[in-house]
Amino acid sequence: MISKVGQIMLYVTNQDQAVKFWTExxxxxxxxxxxxGQMRWIEIAPxxxxxxxIILHDKDFVSKMEPELNLGTPSLLFFTNELDRLYTDLSKKNVTVGEIVNMPSGRVFNFADEEQNYFAVMERK
Incomplete structure (x- = not known):
């Protein structure tokens, strides 16, 4: 039986730029x-x-290798217990962020990477 989510595949156009975004x-x-030698992948995590x-794969390479594979960005929701601090930090680093929205399950905002893939962050205390 499945016990946890191990890795999420994220297909990006520029792996080095993606690593820089997620780490810096x-x-x-x-x-x-x-x-x-043919395929490069980078594993990142909080x-x-x-x-x-998250595994960063080269979108162009994977699309040639597996043309039928869905390479769309997964809808990822991250959790934080410091939503306001994270929002401010990302904004100061010129990351595109959406408005903080109050949802029944908590406050949330979206942010985009350098390739305009959007992700969400929800406050969990």
């Missing part, structure tokens, strides 16, 4: 990087030792 602006860490990580 969002505060993730590079967990590992693999390159078998720096606090999260169980689930």
């Amino acid at each position: 602006k969002v505060g993730f860490s590079v967990i590992s990087e693999e390159n078998n 720096s606090n030792g999260a169980e689930t990580s």
Whole structure:
């Protein structure tokens, strides 16, 4: 039986730019990087030792290798217990952020990476 979400595949146009965004602006860490000569992938995760990580794959390479694969951006919702601080920090780093919205389950805002992929963050205390 499935016990947890292990990795999420994120297909990006520029892997180096994506790594820079997630590490320098969002505060993730590079967990590992693999390159078998043809295919390169980078595993990143929140720096606090999260169980689930994101794998950054080269979108162009994967689309040639597996043309039928859906390479769309997954809808990811991250949790934080410091929503206002994160919002301010991302804004100061020139990350595109949406308005903070009050939802029945908590406050949330969206942010975009350098390729205009949007993600959400919800406050969890």
